Amino acid sequence: MSEKITCIVCPNGCEIEIDGENISGYSCKRGFKYAKEELFHPKRMVTSTIKISGTNEVCPVKTSLSIPKEKMFEVMKEINKVTVKKPIEYHQIISKNVLNLGADIIATKEFK
Amino acid sequence: MINRDLVIVGGGSAGLASAISAYDNGVNDILILERNGELGGILNQCIHPGFGLHHFNEELTGPEYAHKYIEELKKRNIQYFLNTQVISISNEKIITYINQTGVNTIKAKAIVFAAGCNERTRGQISTPGCRPKGVYTAGLAQRYLNIEGRLVGKKVYILGSGDIGLIMARRMTLEGAKVLGVSEIMPYSNGLKRNIAQCLNDFNIPLRLSNTVTKIFGRDKLEGIEISDVDSNLRPIKGTEKYIECDTLLLSVGLYPFNSLLKEAGCLVNKETKGSLVDQNLETSIEGIFSTGNVLHVHDLVDFVSEESERAGKNAADYILGKRSNVINKLEVKHSLNVGYVIPSIINARSENEDIIFSFRVKKNIKKASIILKNSAKILYSCIKKNLVPSEMIKLKVKNLELIGTDNIQLEVIENE
Ligand SMILES: Cc1cc2nc3c(=O)[nH]c(=O)nc-3n(C[C@H](O)[C@H](O)[C@H](O)COP(=O)(O)OP(=O)(O)OC[C@H]3O[C@@H](n4cnc5c(N)ncnc54)[C@H](O)[C@@H]3O)c2cc1C
Numbered sequence: 001m002s003e004k005i006t007c008i009v010c011p012n013g014c015e016i017e018i019d020g021e022n023i024s025g026y027s028c029k030r031g032f033k034y035a036k037e038e039l040f041h042p043k044r045m046v047t048s049t050i051k052i053s054g055t056n057e058v059c060p061v062k063t064s065l066s067i068p069k070e071k072m073f074e075v076m077k078e079i080n081k082v083t084v085k086k087p088i089e090y091h092q093i094i095s096k097n098v099l100n101l102g103a104d105i106i107a108t109k110e111f112k
Numbered sequence: 113m114i115n116r117d118l119v120i121v122g123g124g125s126a127g128l129a130s131a132i133s134a135y136d137n138g139v140n141d142i143l144i145l146e147r148n149g150e151l152g153g154i155l156n157q158c159i160h161p162g163f164g165l166h167h168f169n170e171e172l173t174g175p176e177y178a179h180k181y182i183e184e185l186k187k188r189n190i191q192y193f194l195n196t197q198v199i200s201i202s203n204e205k206i207i208t209y210i211n212q213t214g215v216n217t218i219k220a221k222a223i224v225f226a227a228g229c230n231e232r233t234r235g236q237i238s239t240p241g242c243r244p245k246g247v248y249t250a251g252l253a254q255r256y257l258n259i260e261g262r263l264v265g266k267k268v269y270i271l272g273s274g275d276i277g278l279i280m281a282r283r284m285t286l287e288g289a290k291v292l293g294v295s296e297i298m299p300y301s302n303g304l305k306r307n308i309a310q311c312l313n314d315f316n317i318p319l320r321l322s323n324t325v326t327k328i329f330g331r332d333k334l335e336g337i338e339i340s341d342v343d344s345n346l347r348p349i350k351g352t353e354k355y356i357e358c359d360t361l362l363l364s365v366g367l368y369p370f371n372s373l374l375k376e377a378g379c380l381v382n383k384e385t386k387g388s389l390v391d392q393n394l395e396t397s398i399e400g401i402f403s404t405g406n407v408l409h410v411h412d413l414v415d416f417v418s419e420e421s422e423r424a425g426k427n428a429a430d431y432i433l434g435k436r437s438n439v440i441n442k443l444e445v446k447h448s449l450n451v452g453y454v455i456p457s458i459i460n461a462r463s464e465n466e467d468i469i470f471s472f473r474v475k476k477n478i479k480k481a482s483i484i485l486k487n488s489a490k491i492l493y494s495c496i497k498k499n500l501v502p503s504e505m506i507k508l509k510v511k512n513l514e515l516i517g518t519d520n521i522q523l524e525v526i527e528n529e
């Protein structure tokens with residue numbers, strides 16, 4: 001039985017067909033890797049924001065690596081628990097090794 | 113009145129890339145005027161990943177993409193004013209702006225206009241019903257959430273499958289809201305395929321094609337909506353109505369260039385894009401005024417905005433430094449019926465052959481097509497492209513295109529089966 005997935009690596013959105021061990025329809029190495037991962041352990045990057053204490057602003061953050069798709073909501077819970085103080089460096093680590101998944105929560109913008 | 117070589121209106125990705133490129137091509141006297149309190153434009157609220165794969169060969173979030181450009185800008189001696197709004201531009205290239213210091217004017221040798229786009233609102237798409245609180249454009253809801261940390265609602269429905277709506281469907285779901293579905297009046301989605309996959313399918317959010325919102329309920333606050341299927345003429349089909357209870361309706365029904373200042377300056381408008389009419393150098397009908405980014409035509413990829421804007425910056429520099437030779441031929445660029453628009457609209461040829469970049473969109477999904485450029489006498493260029501969709505802009509780089517002996521070039525997209 002074959003399955004069709006849309007590659008989410010880049011905006012080209014290739015239609016990749018997975019038929020048992022056979023993967024076709026990708027147009028780059030990343031797409032091939034994505035399809036294989038999507039089949040066995042789908043992963044996603046999570047992006048969100050964190051409150052900057054003492055202000056009305058929020059700081060955008062991301063997971064430094066993609067995390068297992070089924071953990072997205074748990075990671076969101078962790079993100080919503082923390083606040084951060086200015087100044088914030090670009091790519092400053094906000095929480096290390098979130099839920100022991102091997103990924104950090106890092107700031108994607110600097111605030112002076 | 114102060115004189116400046118180059119004034120750039122807008123400090124988003126288009127303005128930043130054109131400033132850097134103009135500087136690197138020899139113009140040192142550059143001023144960027146930005147209405148917001150920071151540089152980066154729309155990128156600041158696009159906190160999701162998906163930027164820079166073409167340009168930096170890595171996947172960045174919007175703020176990260178902006179950061180890279182702002183760092184480059186700071187390495188150069190390029191001046192910018194924040195919290196500064198341009199209120200008029202004249203055909204003499206006199207710019208009037210307003211900020212804390214009051215109302216000021218500058219005379220520029222050249223202008224790059226990079227003011228971005230606006231969201232279509234309900235008025236422009238006419239949803240019948242009352243006008244209660246709880247109806248937002250998707251981009252405004254995105255701004256509230258990602259810049260101000262405020263979630264606009266808990267039970268959300270989305271009208272229109274544009275990318276901003278799809279991105280917001282995922283974002284609000286992750287923040288604990290329930291997104292009940294997305295209705296798209298067309299039989300195909302307007303968003304990128306990857307966004308349907310990772311923003312809707314990942315969370316089992318239904319996408320209803322050929323469906324629209326036909327009624328809005330609630331007096332002060334939104335209480336619910338009615339959706340209906342539509343026929344091939346986009347008219348609601350009786351008997352298909354369905355009531356959905358929700359407190360928020362997001363409109364993701366399209367963007368349009370925020371081009372009014374150039375229109376008022378007298379730059380001719382491209383009726384299909386609603387942006388200015390430009391030649392292959394992104395120069396408008398007024399010499400020395402250039403336009404680029406979303407204010408020229410709405411882009412889905414920031415990488416293409418940066419690339420286009422680098423060209424605009426270089427061309428403005430060449431104009432300021434008097435590096436251009438005379439125009440030897442003027443050509444009109446036309447297109448076949450299944451093409452929505454093509455940029456450039458005209459070509460001011462300065463030599464017999466030039467490398468020309470065409471940007472265009474098709475009007476419907478096409479599996480496989482021959483793309484042909486021809487003049488009245490012969491075919492000048494052809495190639496095959498697969499999986500063309502209206503939501504994805506196509507960029508065609510043609511080397512050494514012959515530009516003499518004719519007064520027009522036609523772009524044709526021919527469906528192959
Ligand atoms: C919600 C959304 C999601 C997107 N997602 C992706 C994605 O996943 N991947 C991707 O590659 N691309 C994406 N894009 C596309 C890409 O990010 C944009 O097309 C690009 O950043 C637009 O750049 P711009 O400089 O033309 O416009 P903008 O970023 O809008 O910049 C225009 C600037 O001009 C300023 N301005 C306007 N008028 C005036 C005035 N009168 N005086 C002074 N300043 C003025 C504005 O304040 C603004 O800062 C997305 C776009 C949007 C809107």
